[in-house]
Amino acid sequence: MGRTDELFFEMIETYQRHAQTARNAKYQETHEMAEILLNMDITAMWCLTQRTPDTRSRLI
Template identity: 70%
Template sequence: MNRTDELFFEIIETYQRHARAVKNAKYQKTREMAELVLDTDITAMWFLTQKTQGTRCRLM
């Protein structure tokens, strides 16, 4: 596994933790902040797959 793959899997694990935070958020403001972080995670995953052609092909 190369470093790009490792980063991608780390981002997925982080995304899953943040998704649990959204699900378990007690207050609306906390939920909104966690959702913003999730959006950042999704953007990071998208950029990671766009920067490396081989990774993008394997994910599709």
């Protein structure tokens, strides 16, 4: 497994933690911040797949 794959899996784990935080948020501000982080996670994963043709073809 290459470094790109490792980064992608780390991003997925981070996304899952942020999603859990959003689901369990007691306060609206915490929920909103977690959703912002989720959007950033999704953007980072998308950028990684677009910059690496090998990863993009394996995900499709």
